[in-house]
Amino acid sequence: LQGEAASTLKCMEKCRGGGFEEVFMNKIDYAVKYDYCMRINFKGNKELYASGFCSDDECWRLYEEKIHAILAKGLNDRAKFIRVIWRNAECQWSVNDPLFIGISVSDLEKAFRMVDIGPNAESKEEALEFRKFWGEKAELRRFKDSRIAESTG
Structure with missing residues (x-):
């Protein structure tokens, strides 16, 4: 809602006449939005x-x-x-x-990031939920910072 309000204010500032017509009277195509x-x-x-x-x-x-x-x-x-x-x-x-x-x-x-890092391996309940949600895409990894966590990618 805040994003929509910010976009509306930006449009009203740029448009001549306050932008009422552009904001409230024009239907916006979903492909544009x-x-x-x-x-x-x-x-x-x-x-x-x-x-x-x-x-x-x-x-x-x-x-x-x-x-x-x-x-x-x-x-x-x-x-x-x-x-x-x-x-x-x-x-x-x-x-x-x-x-x-x-x-x-x-x-x-x-x-477009390639990897999502999930919960730490020690957080058993959160890790199980992560694996349940992501299924075969989830895997346990060791990262460069020596952290072991569930991830996708």
Whole structure:
């Protein structure tokens, strides 16, 4: 929210007439707003329906939040903003509609780093959670500074 407010203020300072038209009256295309855009289609996904999916006014939000949490955990500090949108409030919605994900990277160095360093090997519970989340991508490594930690890469 703070990032959006800062962008809005920057635009209002640059635009003639205070920028009201540019900020509030123009629809911004997702491809312009985010560095990465994805659509995920769940149509025909038996697991989704078997899990008791419901399309009432609140249930779909839980799925958006769950997907957002997984992406935030996996991307960590690589992403400064993640937006997950499934239901469009302006029109009729269906479970067959694709899920939209927009990601803005924090900076290029973080976004393209090759290794993520996880918890110290001595932190058994955290290390187990890291391995559970990352699966086969997780490995125990010794780093140049003689630290032993879980990592990906």
